[in-house]
Amino acid sequence: MHVSRLILHDFRSYASVEIDLDPGATAFIGSNGQGKTNLVEAIDYLSRLDSHRVSGDTPLVRAGAERAVVRADVVRGDRKALLELEITPGKSNRARVNRGALPRTRDIIGVLRTVMFSPEDLALVKGDPSDRRRFLDSLLVLRTPRLAGVRADYDRVLKQRNTLLKSARGRRNVEIATLDIWDENLARTGAELVANRLRLLDALGPYLVEAYVRVAAASAPDRRTITASYKPSLDLAPDIRDQAVIQEALMDEIARRRQDEMDRGISLVGPHRDEVTLMIGDLPAKGYASHGESWSLALALRLASFELLREDDDDPVLILDDVFAELDQGRRQQLAELVGDAEQVLVTAAVADDVPGALKGHRFDVAGGEVVRA
Structure with missing residues:
Protein backbone atom coordinates (compact mmCIF):
# COMPACT_ATOMS: atom_id res chain seq x y z
CA MET A 1 0.00 0.00 0.00
CA HIS A 2 1.24 3.48 -0.80
CA VAL A 3 0.01 7.02 -1.40
CA SER A 4 0.67 8.14 -4.97
CA ARG A 5 -0.74 11.67 -4.74
CA LEU A 6 -1.58 14.07 -1.94
CA ILE A 7 -3.73 17.19 -2.40
CA LEU A 8 -4.43 19.67 0.39
CA HIS A 9 -6.69 22.71 0.49
CA ASP A 10 -6.62 24.97 3.55
CA PHE A 11 -5.03 22.27 5.67
CA ARG A 12 -2.77 23.73 8.37
CA SER A 13 -0.36 26.15 6.68
CA TYR A 14 -1.25 25.19 3.11
CA ALA A 15 -3.78 27.14 1.07
CA SER A 16 -3.22 24.62 -1.71
CA VAL A 17 -0.59 22.01 -2.45
CA GLU A 18 -0.40 18.93 -4.67
CA ILE A 19 2.45 16.43 -4.71
CA ASP A 20 3.05 13.12 -6.45
CA LEU A 21 4.63 10.41 -4.33
CA ASP A 22 6.43 7.17 -5.16
CA PRO A 23 6.83 3.85 -3.39
CA GLY A 24 9.98 3.44 -1.33
CA ALA A 25 11.51 6.12 0.86
CA THR A 26 10.63 9.81 0.49
CA ALA A 27 12.15 12.54 2.66
CA PHE A 28 10.62 15.97 3.27
CA ILE A 29 13.46 18.31 4.25
CA GLY A 30 12.91 21.75 5.72
CA SER A 31 13.58 23.97 8.70
CA ASN A 32 11.22 23.89 11.65
CA GLY A 33 7.95 25.68 11.03
CA GLN A 34 8.02 25.30 7.25
CA GLY A 35 5.18 22.77 7.02
CA LYS A 36 6.85 19.40 6.43
CA THR A 37 5.06 17.72 9.34
CA ASN A 38 1.74 19.10 8.09
CA LEU A 39 2.08 16.95 4.97
CA VAL A 40 2.54 13.64 6.77
CA GLU A 41 0.00 14.62 9.42
CA ALA A 42 -2.62 14.95 6.68
CA ILE A 43 -1.88 11.44 5.42
CA ASP A 44 -2.00 9.99 8.93
CA TYR A 45 -5.24 11.84 9.72
CA LEU A 46 -6.84 10.44 6.57
CA SER A 47 -5.99 6.98 7.85
CA ARG A 48 -7.14 7.26 11.48
CA LEU A 49 -9.22 10.45 11.80
CA ASP A 50 -6.85 11.37 14.59
CA SER A 51 -3.84 13.67 14.80
CA HIS A 52 -0.65 12.89 16.68
CA ARG A 53 -0.30 16.59 17.50
CA VAL A 54 -3.73 17.89 18.57
CA SER A 55 -6.96 16.47 19.97
CA GLY A 56 -9.42 18.63 18.02
CA ASP A 57 -10.03 19.56 14.39
CA THR A 58 -9.82 23.35 14.64
CA PRO A 59 -5.99 23.61 14.37
CA LEU A 60 -6.10 21.49 11.20
CA VAL A 61 -7.89 24.23 9.27
CA ARG A 62 -5.82 27.12 7.92
CA ALA A 63 -6.41 30.38 9.77
CA GLY A 64 -9.24 32.31 8.11
CA ALA A 65 -10.64 29.32 6.23
CA GLU A 66 -13.94 27.59 7.03
CA ARG A 67 -12.87 24.06 6.20
CA ALA A 68 -9.93 21.94 5.08
CA VAL A 69 -9.89 19.26 2.41
CA VAL A 70 -7.48 16.33 2.23
CA ARG A 71 -7.37 14.13 -0.87
CA ALA A 72 -5.12 11.19 -1.58
CA ASP A 73 -4.77 8.55 -4.26
CA VAL A 74 -4.02 5.26 -2.52
CA VAL A 75 -2.57 2.31 -4.44
CA ARG A 76 -3.12 -1.18 -3.09
CA GLY A 77 -1.75 -3.87 -5.37
CA ASP A 78 -3.34 -3.24 -8.77
CA ARG A 79 -6.19 -1.18 -7.32
CA LYS A 80 -6.37 2.57 -6.78
CA ALA A 81 -8.77 4.50 -4.54
CA LEU A 82 -9.35 8.23 -4.20
CA LEU A 83 -9.91 9.19 -0.57
CA GLU A 84 -11.38 12.60 0.30
CA LEU A 85 -12.01 14.16 3.68
CA GLU A 86 -13.64 17.51 4.39
CA ILE A 87 -12.83 18.84 7.86
CA THR A 88 -15.21 21.49 9.21
CA PRO A 89 -14.71 22.45 12.87
CA GLY A 90 -17.95 22.59 14.82
CA LYS A 91 -19.80 20.53 12.22
CA SER A 92 -19.79 16.96 11.00
CA ASN A 93 -16.84 16.10 8.80
CA ARG A 94 -17.55 14.36 5.50
CA ALA A 95 -15.69 11.56 3.75
CA ARG A 96 -15.79 10.08 0.25
CA VAL A 97 -14.14 7.12 -1.47
CA ASN A 98 -13.93 7.19 -5.26
CA ARG A 99 -16.28 10.21 -5.26
CA GLY A 100 -18.96 8.29 -3.36
CA ALA A 101 -20.10 9.76 -0.04
CA LEU A 102 -19.73 7.48 2.97
CA PRO A 103 -22.68 7.16 5.40
CA ARG A 104 -20.41 7.97 8.34
CA THR A 105 -17.08 9.77 8.34
CA ARG A 106 -15.50 7.00 10.42
CA ASP A 107 -16.17 4.52 7.60
CA ILE A 108 -13.03 5.85 5.92
CA ILE A 109 -10.83 4.55 8.75
CA GLY A 110 -8.61 1.70 7.60
CA VAL A 111 -8.97 2.23 3.86
CA LEU A 112 -5.50 3.75 4.13
CA ARG A 113 -3.41 2.36 6.97
CA THR A 114 -0.48 4.24 8.49
CA VAL A 115 1.95 3.83 11.34
CA MET A 116 3.56 7.06 12.53
CA PHE A 117 6.52 7.47 14.84
CA ASP A 313 -2.63 -7.38 5.25
CA ASP A 314 -0.53 -5.15 2.97
CA ASP A 315 2.27 -2.96 4.29
CA PRO A 316 0.90 0.15 5.98
CA VAL A 317 2.49 3.47 5.07
CA LEU A 318 5.26 4.11 7.60
CA ILE A 319 5.77 7.73 8.68
CA LEU A 320 8.87 8.87 10.57
CA ASP A 321 8.23 12.45 11.63
CA ASP A 322 11.32 14.30 12.89
CA VAL A 323 12.55 11.12 14.49
CA PHE A 324 16.20 11.00 13.51
CA ALA A 325 17.12 14.21 15.32
CA GLU A 326 16.04 12.48 18.55
CA LEU A 327 18.05 9.28 18.00
CA ASP A 328 21.74 8.56 18.34
CA GLN A 329 23.71 7.34 15.33
CA GLY A 330 23.35 3.68 16.23
CA ARG A 331 19.58 3.81 16.57
CA ARG A 332 19.27 5.86 13.38
CA GLN A 333 21.08 3.23 11.36
CA GLN A 334 19.24 0.35 13.00
CA LEU A 335 15.87 1.99 12.36
CA ALA A 336 16.72 2.56 8.70
CA GLU A 337 17.65 -1.09 8.32
CA LEU A 338 14.48 -2.27 10.05
CA VAL A 339 12.09 -0.28 7.84
CA GLY A 340 14.02 -0.22 4.59
CA ASP A 341 11.89 -2.92 2.97
CA ALA A 342 8.53 -1.21 3.68
CA GLU A 343 6.51 -0.41 0.58
CA GLN A 344 6.44 3.30 1.44
CA VAL A 345 8.34 5.25 4.12
CA LEU A 346 7.74 8.98 4.53
CA VAL A 347 10.40 10.84 6.48
CA THR A 348 10.58 14.43 7.71
CA ALA A 349 13.80 16.05 8.86
CA ALA A 350 15.17 19.53 9.37
CA VAL A 351 18.59 18.53 8.05
CA ALA A 352 19.15 16.14 5.15
CA ASP A 353 22.25 14.68 6.81
CA ASP A 354 20.07 13.38 9.68
CA VAL A 355 18.39 10.91 7.32
CA PRO A 356 20.34 7.63 6.99
CA GLY A 357 21.54 6.75 3.54
CA ALA A 358 19.19 3.76 3.30
CA LEU A 359 16.20 6.13 3.42
CA LYS A 360 17.49 8.83 1.09
CA GLY A 361 15.31 7.82 -1.81
CA HIS A 362 13.13 10.60 -3.15
CA ARG A 363 13.36 14.08 -1.68
CA PHE A 364 11.20 17.19 -1.40
CA ASP A 365 12.43 20.52 -0.08
CA VAL A 366 9.82 22.33 2.03
CA ALA A 367 10.13 26.08 2.59
CA GLY A 368 7.90 29.15 2.52
CA GLY A 369 4.74 27.17 1.92
CA GLU A 370 6.15 25.46 -1.17
CA VAL A 371 6.98 21.77 -1.64
CA VAL A 372 9.53 21.19 -4.41
CA ARG A 373 10.92 17.89 -5.61
CA ALA A 374 14.69 18.04 -5.32
Whole structure:
Protein backbone atom coordinates (compact mmCIF):
# COMPACT_ATOMS: atom_id res chain seq x y z
CA MET A 1 0.00 0.00 0.00
CA HIS A 2 1.24 3.48 -0.80
CA VAL A 3 0.01 7.02 -1.40
CA SER A 4 0.67 8.14 -4.97
CA ARG A 5 -0.74 11.67 -4.74
CA LEU A 6 -1.58 14.07 -1.94
CA ILE A 7 -3.73 17.19 -2.40
CA LEU A 8 -4.43 19.67 0.39
CA HIS A 9 -6.69 22.71 0.49
CA ASP A 10 -6.62 24.97 3.55
CA PHE A 11 -5.03 22.27 5.67
CA ARG A 12 -2.77 23.73 8.37
CA SER A 13 -0.36 26.15 6.68
CA TYR A 14 -1.25 25.19 3.11
CA ALA A 15 -3.78 27.14 1.07
CA SER A 16 -3.22 24.62 -1.71
CA VAL A 17 -0.59 22.01 -2.45
CA GLU A 18 -0.40 18.93 -4.67
CA ILE A 19 2.45 16.43 -4.71
CA ASP A 20 3.05 13.12 -6.45
CA LEU A 21 4.63 10.41 -4.33
CA ASP A 22 6.43 7.17 -5.16
CA PRO A 23 6.83 3.85 -3.39
CA GLY A 24 9.98 3.44 -1.33
CA ALA A 25 11.51 6.12 0.86
CA THR A 26 10.63 9.81 0.49
CA ALA A 27 12.15 12.54 2.66
CA PHE A 28 10.62 15.97 3.27
CA ILE A 29 13.46 18.31 4.25
CA GLY A 30 12.91 21.75 5.72
CA SER A 31 13.58 23.97 8.70
CA ASN A 32 11.22 23.89 11.65
CA GLY A 33 7.95 25.68 11.03
CA GLN A 34 8.02 25.30 7.25
CA GLY A 35 5.18 22.77 7.02
CA LYS A 36 6.85 19.40 6.43
CA THR A 37 5.06 17.72 9.34
CA ASN A 38 1.74 19.10 8.09
CA LEU A 39 2.08 16.95 4.97
CA VAL A 40 2.54 13.64 6.77
CA GLU A 41 0.00 14.62 9.42
CA ALA A 42 -2.62 14.95 6.68
CA ILE A 43 -1.88 11.44 5.42
CA ASP A 44 -2.00 9.99 8.93
CA TYR A 45 -5.24 11.84 9.72
CA LEU A 46 -6.84 10.44 6.57
CA SER A 47 -5.99 6.98 7.85
CA ARG A 48 -7.14 7.26 11.48
CA LEU A 49 -9.22 10.45 11.80
CA ASP A 50 -6.85 11.37 14.59
CA SER A 51 -3.84 13.67 14.80
CA HIS A 52 -0.65 12.89 16.68
CA ARG A 53 -0.30 16.59 17.50
CA VAL A 54 -3.73 17.89 18.57
CA SER A 55 -6.96 16.47 19.97
CA GLY A 56 -9.42 18.63 18.02
CA ASP A 57 -10.03 19.56 14.39
CA THR A 58 -9.82 23.35 14.64
CA PRO A 59 -5.99 23.61 14.37
CA LEU A 60 -6.10 21.49 11.20
CA VAL A 61 -7.89 24.23 9.27
CA ARG A 62 -5.82 27.12 7.92
CA ALA A 63 -6.41 30.38 9.77
CA GLY A 64 -9.24 32.31 8.11
CA ALA A 65 -10.64 29.32 6.23
CA GLU A 66 -13.94 27.59 7.03
CA ARG A 67 -12.87 24.06 6.20
CA ALA A 68 -9.93 21.94 5.08
CA VAL A 69 -9.89 19.26 2.41
CA VAL A 70 -7.48 16.33 2.23
CA ARG A 71 -7.37 14.13 -0.87
CA ALA A 72 -5.12 11.19 -1.58
CA ASP A 73 -4.77 8.55 -4.26
CA VAL A 74 -4.02 5.26 -2.52
CA VAL A 75 -2.57 2.31 -4.44
CA ARG A 76 -3.12 -1.18 -3.09
CA GLY A 77 -1.75 -3.87 -5.37
CA ASP A 78 -3.34 -3.24 -8.77
CA ARG A 79 -6.19 -1.18 -7.32
CA LYS A 80 -6.37 2.57 -6.78
CA ALA A 81 -8.77 4.50 -4.54
CA LEU A 82 -9.35 8.23 -4.20
CA LEU A 83 -9.91 9.19 -0.57
CA GLU A 84 -11.38 12.60 0.30
CA LEU A 85 -12.01 14.16 3.68
CA GLU A 86 -13.64 17.51 4.39
CA ILE A 87 -12.83 18.84 7.86
CA THR A 88 -15.21 21.49 9.21
CA PRO A 89 -14.71 22.45 12.87
CA GLY A 90 -17.95 22.59 14.82
CA LYS A 91 -19.80 20.53 12.22
CA SER A 92 -19.79 16.96 11.00
CA ASN A 93 -16.84 16.10 8.80
CA ARG A 94 -17.55 14.36 5.50
CA ALA A 95 -15.69 11.56 3.75
CA ARG A 96 -15.79 10.08 0.25
CA VAL A 97 -14.14 7.12 -1.47
CA ASN A 98 -13.93 7.19 -5.26
CA ARG A 99 -16.28 10.21 -5.26
CA GLY A 100 -18.96 8.29 -3.36
CA ALA A 101 -20.10 9.76 -0.04
CA LEU A 102 -19.73 7.48 2.97
CA PRO A 103 -22.68 7.16 5.40
CA ARG A 104 -20.41 7.97 8.34
CA THR A 105 -17.08 9.77 8.34
CA ARG A 106 -15.50 7.00 10.42
CA ASP A 107 -16.17 4.52 7.60
CA ILE A 108 -13.03 5.85 5.92
CA ILE A 109 -10.83 4.55 8.75
CA GLY A 110 -8.61 1.70 7.60
CA VAL A 111 -8.97 2.23 3.86
CA LEU A 112 -5.50 3.75 4.13
CA ARG A 113 -3.41 2.36 6.97
CA THR A 114 -0.48 4.24 8.49
CA VAL A 115 1.95 3.83 11.34
CA MET A 116 3.56 7.06 12.53
CA PHE A 117 6.52 7.47 14.84
CA SER A 118 7.18 10.99 16.14
CA PRO A 119 8.87 12.71 19.11
CA GLU A 120 5.48 12.79 20.85
CA ASP A 121 5.67 9.00 21.13
CA LEU A 122 7.91 9.26 24.16
CA ALA A 123 4.62 9.77 26.00
CA LEU A 124 3.78 6.13 25.28
CA VAL A 125 6.40 5.24 27.88
CA LYS A 126 6.61 8.30 30.13
CA GLY A 127 3.12 9.74 29.78
CA ASP A 128 -0.27 9.18 31.36
CA PRO A 129 -2.34 5.97 31.02
CA SER A 130 -4.54 7.81 28.51
CA ASP A 131 -1.57 7.98 26.10
CA ARG A 132 -1.19 4.21 26.14
CA ARG A 133 -4.94 3.63 25.85
CA ARG A 134 -5.05 5.94 22.86
CA PHE A 135 -2.19 4.03 21.22
CA LEU A 136 -3.96 0.73 21.80
CA ASP A 137 -7.36 1.91 20.54
CA SER A 138 -5.87 3.55 17.45
CA LEU A 139 -4.16 0.31 16.46
CA LEU A 140 -7.27 -1.66 17.35
CA VAL A 141 -9.44 0.41 15.02
CA LEU A 142 -6.94 0.20 12.16
CA ARG A 143 -6.99 -3.60 12.42
CA THR A 144 -10.76 -3.82 12.88
CA PRO A 145 -12.43 -0.61 11.63
CA ARG A 146 -15.91 -1.55 12.94
CA LEU A 147 -14.54 -1.06 16.47
CA ALA A 148 -14.48 2.67 15.81
CA GLY A 149 -18.24 2.48 16.31
CA VAL A 150 -17.85 0.53 19.55
CA ARG A 151 -15.41 3.10 20.88
CA ALA A 152 -17.73 5.96 19.87
CA ASP A 153 -20.68 4.23 21.56
CA TYR A 154 -18.68 3.73 24.74
CA ASP A 155 -17.61 7.38 24.81
CA ARG A 156 -21.24 8.46 24.35
CA VAL A 157 -22.49 6.17 27.13
CA LEU A 158 -19.71 7.29 29.46
CA LYS A 159 -20.51 10.95 28.87
CA GLN A 160 -24.23 10.43 29.52
CA ARG A 161 -23.58 8.34 32.62
CA ASN A 162 -21.15 10.90 34.03
CA THR A 163 -23.72 13.63 33.46
CA LEU A 164 -26.29 11.66 35.43
CA LEU A 165 -23.85 10.88 38.24
CA LYS A 166 -22.79 14.51 38.46
CA SER A 167 -26.39 15.69 38.67
CA ALA A 168 -27.11 13.09 41.36
CA ARG A 169 -24.10 14.00 43.48
CA GLY A 170 -25.11 14.80 47.03
CA ARG A 171 -28.78 14.00 46.38
CA ARG A 172 -30.67 11.17 48.01
CA ASN A 173 -33.51 10.91 45.48
CA VAL A 174 -31.89 9.54 42.35
CA GLU A 175 -33.44 7.88 39.30
CA ILE A 176 -31.92 4.48 40.04
CA ALA A 177 -33.73 2.82 37.10
CA THR A 178 -32.17 5.31 34.70
CA LEU A 179 -28.72 4.73 36.17
CA ASP A 180 -29.24 0.96 35.85
CA ILE A 181 -29.77 1.36 32.11
CA TRP A 182 -26.56 3.31 31.71
CA ASP A 183 -24.74 0.75 33.87
CA GLU A 184 -25.80 -2.00 31.47
CA ASN A 185 -24.79 0.00 28.40
CA LEU A 186 -21.42 0.87 29.91
CA ALA A 187 -20.72 -2.76 30.80
CA ARG A 188 -21.81 -4.03 27.36
CA THR A 189 -19.78 -1.62 25.24
CA GLY A 190 -16.92 -1.57 27.74
CA ALA A 191 -16.64 -5.36 27.74
CA GLU A 192 -16.32 -5.46 23.96
CA LEU A 193 -13.60 -2.81 24.07
CA VAL A 194 -11.68 -4.54 26.89
CA ALA A 195 -11.90 -7.97 25.26
CA ASN A 196 -10.50 -6.63 22.01
CA ARG A 197 -7.73 -4.67 23.76
CA LEU A 198 -6.66 -7.86 25.55
CA ARG A 199 -6.58 -9.86 22.32
CA LEU A 200 -4.64 -7.09 20.61
CA LEU A 201 -1.96 -7.11 23.30
CA ASP A 202 -1.74 -10.90 22.97
CA ALA A 203 -1.05 -10.51 19.25
CA LEU A 204 1.30 -7.53 19.64
CA GLY A 205 3.46 -9.03 22.40
CA PRO A 206 5.82 -11.23 20.35
CA TYR A 207 6.43 -8.45 17.82
CA LEU A 208 7.20 -6.01 20.64
CA VAL A 209 9.79 -8.31 22.21
CA GLU A 210 11.56 -8.81 18.90
CA ALA A 211 11.40 -5.14 17.91
CA TYR A 212 12.89 -3.97 21.21
CA VAL A 213 15.80 -6.40 21.00
CA ARG A 214 16.60 -5.24 17.48
CA VAL A 215 16.31 -1.53 18.26
CA ALA A 216 18.16 -1.62 21.58
CA ALA A 217 20.97 -3.68 20.04
CA ALA A 218 21.88 -0.62 17.99
CA SER A 219 23.36 1.08 21.04
CA ALA A 220 23.94 -1.67 23.57
CA PRO A 221 22.85 -5.29 23.77
CA ASP A 222 19.73 -5.59 25.87
CA ARG A 223 18.18 -9.02 26.26
CA ARG A 224 15.82 -8.19 29.09
CA THR A 225 12.27 -9.31 28.45
CA ILE A 226 9.80 -6.64 27.35
CA THR A 227 6.19 -7.09 28.37
CA ALA A 228 3.04 -5.07 27.84
CA SER A 229 0.22 -6.12 30.15
CA TYR A 230 -3.32 -4.87 30.53
CA LYS A 231 -4.41 -3.63 33.96
CA PRO A 232 -8.21 -3.24 34.09
CA SER A 233 -10.09 -1.19 36.65
CA LEU A 234 -11.55 -4.36 38.16
CA ASP A 235 -10.36 -7.72 39.41
CA LEU A 236 -10.09 -9.86 36.28
CA ALA A 237 -8.13 -13.09 35.88
CA PRO A 238 -5.18 -12.62 33.47
CA ASP A 239 -6.40 -15.31 31.04
CA ILE A 240 -9.96 -14.00 30.64
CA ARG A 241 -10.83 -12.95 27.08
CA ASP A 242 -14.51 -13.85 26.92
CA GLN A 243 -16.65 -10.77 26.40
CA ALA A 244 -19.63 -12.10 28.36
CA VAL A 245 -17.44 -12.88 31.37
CA ILE A 246 -15.89 -9.41 31.25
CA GLN A 247 -19.33 -7.81 30.98
CA GLU A 248 -20.53 -9.65 34.07
CA ALA A 249 -17.38 -8.66 35.97
CA LEU A 250 -17.90 -5.02 34.98
CA MET A 251 -21.49 -5.09 36.19
CA ASP A 252 -20.40 -6.57 39.53
CA GLU A 253 -17.69 -3.95 39.99
CA ILE A 254 -20.02 -1.11 39.00
CA ALA A 255 -22.51 -2.31 41.60
CA ARG A 256 -19.78 -2.51 44.22
CA ARG A 257 -18.50 1.00 43.47
CA ARG A 258 -21.87 2.66 42.93
CA GLN A 259 -21.89 4.65 46.15
CA ASP A 260 -18.34 5.88 45.52
CA GLU A 261 -19.36 6.96 42.03
CA MET A 262 -22.43 8.79 43.30
CA ASP A 263 -20.41 10.52 45.99
CA ARG A 264 -17.78 11.66 43.48
CA GLY A 265 -20.09 12.23 40.52
CA ILE A 266 -17.98 10.28 38.02
CA SER A 267 -17.63 6.79 36.54
CA LEU A 268 -14.82 4.94 38.30
CA VAL A 269 -15.08 1.60 36.46
CA GLY A 270 -14.53 0.82 32.80
CA PRO A 271 -11.92 0.81 30.04
CA HIS A 272 -11.48 4.58 30.37
CA ARG A 273 -9.76 3.86 33.71
CA ASP A 274 -7.58 0.98 32.53
CA GLU A 275 -3.81 0.99 32.12
CA VAL A 276 -1.24 -0.70 29.90
CA THR A 277 1.86 -1.48 31.95
CA LEU A 278 5.17 -1.65 30.07
CA MET A 279 7.95 -3.57 31.76
CA ILE A 280 11.66 -3.81 30.94
CA GLY A 281 12.81 -6.89 32.76
CA ASP A 282 11.34 -6.75 36.27
CA LEU A 283 10.91 -2.98 36.41
CA PRO A 284 8.17 -0.74 35.02
CA ALA A 285 9.44 1.35 32.13
CA LYS A 286 7.71 4.46 33.43
CA GLY A 287 9.89 5.92 36.12
CA TYR A 288 12.78 3.45 35.73
CA ALA A 289 13.77 3.36 32.06
CA SER A 290 16.60 5.63 30.94
CA HIS A 291 16.02 8.14 28.19
CA GLY A 292 17.59 5.81 25.63
CA GLU A 293 15.58 2.82 26.85
CA SER A 294 12.40 4.86 26.69
CA TRP A 295 13.10 5.83 23.10
CA SER A 296 13.88 2.23 22.20
CA LEU A 297 10.64 1.04 23.76
CA ALA A 298 8.53 3.74 22.11
CA LEU A 299 10.09 2.92 18.76
CA ALA A 300 9.57 -0.80 19.38
CA LEU A 301 5.86 -0.21 20.01
CA ARG A 302 5.49 1.48 16.63
CA LEU A 303 7.59 -1.09 14.80
CA ALA A 304 5.62 -3.90 16.42
CA SER A 305 2.42 -2.20 15.25
CA PHE A 306 3.83 -2.00 11.74
CA GLU A 307 4.74 -5.69 11.70
CA LEU A 308 1.35 -6.71 13.10
CA LEU A 309 -0.54 -4.71 10.46
CA ARG A 310 1.78 -6.04 7.79
CA GLU A 311 1.03 -9.59 8.93
CA ASP A 312 -2.71 -8.89 8.72
CA ASP A 313 -2.63 -7.38 5.25
CA ASP A 314 -0.53 -5.15 2.97
CA ASP A 315 2.27 -2.96 4.29
CA PRO A 316 0.90 0.15 5.98
CA VAL A 317 2.49 3.47 5.07
CA LEU A 318 5.26 4.11 7.60
CA ILE A 319 5.77 7.73 8.68
CA LEU A 320 8.87 8.87 10.57
CA ASP A 321 8.23 12.45 11.63
CA ASP A 322 11.32 14.30 12.89
CA VAL A 323 12.55 11.12 14.49
CA PHE A 324 16.20 11.00 13.51
CA ALA A 325 17.12 14.21 15.32
CA GLU A 326 16.04 12.48 18.55
CA LEU A 327 18.05 9.28 18.00
CA ASP A 328 21.74 8.56 18.34
CA GLN A 329 23.71 7.34 15.33
CA GLY A 330 23.35 3.68 16.23
CA ARG A 331 19.58 3.81 16.57
CA ARG A 332 19.27 5.86 13.38
CA GLN A 333 21.08 3.23 11.36
CA GLN A 334 19.24 0.35 13.00
CA LEU A 335 15.87 1.99 12.36
CA ALA A 336 16.72 2.56 8.70
CA GLU A 337 17.65 -1.09 8.32
CA LEU A 338 14.48 -2.27 10.05
CA VAL A 339 12.09 -0.28 7.84
CA GLY A 340 14.02 -0.22 4.59
CA ASP A 341 11.89 -2.92 2.97
CA ALA A 342 8.53 -1.21 3.68
CA GLU A 343 6.51 -0.41 0.58
CA GLN A 344 6.44 3.30 1.44
CA VAL A 345 8.34 5.25 4.12
CA LEU A 346 7.74 8.98 4.53
CA VAL A 347 10.40 10.84 6.48
CA THR A 348 10.58 14.43 7.71
CA ALA A 349 13.80 16.05 8.86
CA ALA A 350 15.17 19.53 9.37
CA VAL A 351 18.59 18.53 8.05
CA ALA A 352 19.15 16.14 5.15
CA ASP A 353 22.25 14.68 6.81
CA ASP A 354 20.07 13.38 9.68
CA VAL A 355 18.39 10.91 7.32
CA PRO A 356 20.34 7.63 6.99
CA GLY A 357 21.54 6.75 3.54
CA ALA A 358 19.19 3.76 3.30
CA LEU A 359 16.20 6.13 3.42
CA LYS A 360 17.49 8.83 1.09
CA GLY A 361 15.31 7.82 -1.81
CA HIS A 362 13.13 10.60 -3.15
CA ARG A 363 13.36 14.08 -1.68
CA PHE A 364 11.20 17.19 -1.40
CA ASP A 365 12.43 20.52 -0.08
CA VAL A 366 9.82 22.33 2.03
CA ALA A 367 10.13 26.08 2.59
CA GLY A 368 7.90 29.15 2.52
CA GLY A 369 4.74 27.17 1.92
CA GLU A 370 6.15 25.46 -1.17
CA VAL A 371 6.98 21.77 -1.64
CA VAL A 372 9.53 21.19 -4.41
CA ARG A 373 10.92 17.89 -5.61
CA ALA A 374 14.69 18.04 -5.32
